[in-house]
Amino acid sequence: MDKQRKLFAGIGQLIIPLVALGLLILFNLFRDPGFFSIGMAVNNSGNQVLTGNLISIIDSASELAIIAMGMTLVTAACGGQDISVGAVGAISGAVFVKVLLGAPSITPGIVVLGVILCCLATIAFMMFNGTLVSVFKIQPMIATLILYSCGRSIAYWINGDATPQLNSPIITSIGMTIPGVPVPTPIFVVILAGLLLLLIFRRTTTGLYVQTVGINQGAARLNGIDPVLIKLLSFALLGVCVSLASVIGVGRLGQLNHKTLLVDIEMDAILAVAIGGNNLGGGRFRLSGSILGAYIIQMLTTTLYAMNVSPVNVKTYKAIVIIIIVVAGSPVVKNRLSALWSRMRSGGSQAAASKGAG
Amino acid sequence: MKKIAALLLALVLLCSVAAMAEGIKVGIINLDPSESGYRQANVKNLTDTFTAENGYDATFVTAPTADKQLDAARGFITDEVQYILVSAAETTGWDEVLADAQEAGIKVFLFDRMIDCDPSLYTAAVVSDMRKEGETAVAWLESLELDEYKVLHIQGQLGSAAQIGRSDPLTEKIAADDKWTMVREGTGGDSWDPNEARKIAEAAINAGEDFNIVYAENDGMADGVVAALDAKGITHGVDGDVIVMGFDCNKWALEKLLAGEWNYDGQCSPFQAAVIDEMIKTLEAGGEIEGLNELNQIISDEKGFDARTITQEDIDTYGL
Missing domain, CATH: 3.40.50.2300 (Response regulator)
Structure with a gap:
């Protein structure tokens, strides 16, 4: 019995997002049975590519899914959220574009160099956030407010041009598809980022340390875990996620728009963490929950667009559905539901028992 | 000492002369x-x-x-x-x-x-005059004399002067003329987000909607829609199936016009x-x-560029 309950506690966090995702899928199938059908098409570069709503959803959610993973770590370790991810993403994109435009021609080697350099630059900015949070013990939301408000100006300053252009098939390959591969490249980047984090958590005790610091810093320190180091590490990993997302964002349009690159993604990322059932106050976390949350948000957006909801109402409908999901996942409702569930079960077993006696 | 004082005085005089000359x-x-x-x-x-x-x-x-x-x-x-x-x-x-x-x-x-x-x-x-920009664009579309106008309309920040001015002439035309239909209407939101425009276009294409005109209220969002068209293999531009229209006349956008990838860009001078x-x-x-209206305004003279007639000179002169 105890074992069973533990098992449930593990998956329990994912029940609400899974149910939400299931309902969204059912709703779409009911509305349009062919909604999730996948087809093949030839894109304008002459490559065979997969098309359909399902591909669009998984592809479009890529940036959000990647950043949501990093946001989960920061949330777990620091008990707060980084609201500067969009603005730092713009800086990261600007560094990436700067490197590519500085090179005589855009070759795969230069692109790799660009990714590495923008990754390092992003980590540096995230270290600024991380230091304020871990060393100076400033509330994460306040600490990251600084880059939130000035990050996009820094991004502009790096290139000194509002919309620098990158015309290169390599860049198109990053944002869309690689010739010969029908699956959009951003999906592979999500898998790559996921595997990277999975590897770190499986091979090292980082995950446990992050949780420990999030639950009780003092206890962590007594056990020889340095909270400052762990918090900085979580920000560094968020930095890697943000830079990968920014490279996808630049690749999608082949240009950098420092005003719109990853715009408003901080709110969606925090939402994804919350929908995934993670405690925004830190501690226990599940990356899979946040990833699920990201795909739920994107599926919701795509559903509303597919239903041709008028532009004035899109945000309202989105808000209503999200309120329902978040409230359903709140501890109060969850406890009520599980109490109801156990009462029903015990009621059922009593009925069965009395029947057996009769 | 006197010398220094004289020098200083000369300097001050020079400065004041310079200031007067300014x-x-x-x-x-x-x-x-x-x-x-x-x-x-x-x-x-x-x-x-x-x-x-x-x-x-x-x-x-x-x-x-x-x-x-x-x-x-x-x-x-x-x-x-x-x-x-x-x-x-x-x-x-x-x-x-x-x-x-x-x-x-x-x-x-x-x-x-x-x-x-x-x-x-x-x-x-x-x-x-944002409304004039919209009217110029709609008049250009009319001049093409297409049999059908099936429009995918991507609006800017709802309620902004640019959005209202560029939307109204189009929606009025669609309401008035049977040949014109609004296939889809979406918005890039408060930041005129190209990525959002891309998602809207993707959803429309996935739903099998048939449109032959993209009317995006700025260049960035037009670019977002074009990314979706490219991914789905729908041709666009001068020799393409879909007419692409943008606004603002960024240099990069006008270059796309010159390359024949887009069809029209409305200037906002x-x-x-x-x-x-x-x-x-x-x-x-x-x-x-002279020439002020009752609000003491002078309305900027603004053009709309057609991909078939745009020149490199236009790009150098009018591109942002």
């Missing part, structure tokens, strides 16, 4: 150039025009918020400039400062953005400096400014 004192208040390609071109246009060679002693302030702009204006009044040029971050809250300027004998010109106040408080306003320069010179020569 031109018309102008204070220019603008928004931050990082705001957009439009603003970048606008700031450059002003700094290129109001130069010492052109007879001006101009001070430039770029500030993104209303309070900083108002501070700058008060500073200019204390500095006793002759003219103040303003592109306001907010339409309200300027009455007091403008009245102070008027009392001090300073003439105020508004550019790009209107201020909500009595027209007597400023000498002239050089602004764009940031080049107000020459008009203001001319008006100031007229006033300095003792003349009167």
